[in-house]
Amino acid sequence: MKAVVQERFGPPESLRLRDVDLPRPGAGQVLVRVRAAAVNPYDWHMLRGDPYAARLLGGMGLTRPKSRVAGIDAAGVVERVGAGVRGFGPGDPVLGFCPGAFAEYACASAPLLVPVPADLSFEQAAALPMGAVTALRGIRTVGGVRSGQRVLVNGAGGGVGTFAVQIAGVLGAEVTAVCSASNADLVRSLGAAHVLDYARQDFTDGGERYDVVLDNVGNHPPARLRRALAPRGVLVANGGGSPGRVFGAIGTMLELAAVNAVTRRRLRPILPATPDGPAHEDLLAVTALVEAGQLAPVVGRTFSLARTAEAVRHVEEGHARGKTVITVS
Incomplete structure (x- = not known):
């Protein structure tokens, strides 16, 4: 599969589109075919290894990125589920925190996913999590x-x-x-x-x-x-x-x-929401607001997966309008 990888800490231009192995969902995990992924300040902090103190705390790796494939916010379709997963099945549209979201497929812990609200595009759904x-x-x-x-x-x-x-x-x-x-x-x-x-x-x-x-x-x-x-x-x-x-x-x-x-x-x-903390109830709360017509994602710009470095740079510059989203497939 195609994925955006980061082999070292550095600027957005250090990201590369590569062929990597398809991830396999473990127990309690869901394999998602990613349709769209959002870009957050979190992503460029992780990419640059900034702040340095976070490296010592183990959140992003010490000398190189902890996660080879970048990205965290995704929306897509369930491809497979791991042992013990209930409530999701192949073909279900989902959104949530998917480490390695800048790729055609990503694995996520089942509690960090929720169904996509009706009438939302995948680009809009990807804008929601963080x-x-x-x-x-x-x-x-x-x-x-x-x-x-x-x-x-x-x-x-x-x-x-x-x-x-x-x-x-x-x-x-x-x-x-x-x-x-x-x-x-x-x-x-x-x-x-x-x-x-x-x-x-x-x-x-x-x-x-x-x-x-x-x-x-x-x-x-x-x-x-x-x-x-x-x-x-x-x-x-x-x-x-x-x-x-x-x-x-x-x-x-x-x-x-x-x-x-x-x-x-x-x-x-x-601190911004991350996959390291409890998020399931908050994800359900924001999707409930969407379904009630009280909350609408604002997608400012979209980029292709091949232009992910450009998308991250756009967000890092600090003047992005609404959410910046990568259309994956």
Whole structure:
């Protein structure tokens, strides 16, 4: 089968399309024929081995990538199931966390897959797992957003942000979206009551205060971000860091802890959803929102499998609109 492989840590251009052996599903696993795969910041962090601290913690390999085939978010059709798998059979359309998703076939743990909602294309379905689950956790679980609250989403036009705007709206919040002028109409269509152009307005200037701020960008230090919070507001920091940083999101968490020690405001980190943690209930929750017509994936650009390096570079540059998706077959 064809797969996008990474033999070493490096830039997106180090990815190569190669012929590799078809994976075999083990006990509790499902072999998925991948139809589409989404690109996340997680992918280029894994590709570059960034942050370095994560290498020491064993999350991505020490001197070379832990997983030879890149990618994690996928949607496709069940090809085969391993021993002990119940609820899935050949031909079932599924989405979820599939390590090695940038390939024609990938194996996933059965609990990390859910059925594709009716009327979604595979490209739309692939956009859901990491982006929508991270947004759900940031807005509902960590942020604790309630009806009537004022919520600001920084990076509202991106992969997590477009989901977060919708989820906050579903919970009854008044949403302010921070994004580029080119994405203003998009985020309004998703339910944002107010839109700030980050090139013209700084939401941390203290002029407005919010009950919850979800920061998907990391372009302001926590001490400045708390200026945008109401007296008992909550800042939810989604990851952070950039290529080559030693600590990345780990450094962000330490910084938040230091600020928390001297303020009544609550500054809480959230790491993006990954296949290493519990995700089944969150996947079911976001697909239920889709089926209820309350959540819609925004697919900004699509690339072929052969152009995966270009797709990863597009996301790494930080201005991708909605989700970037690779069409596999």
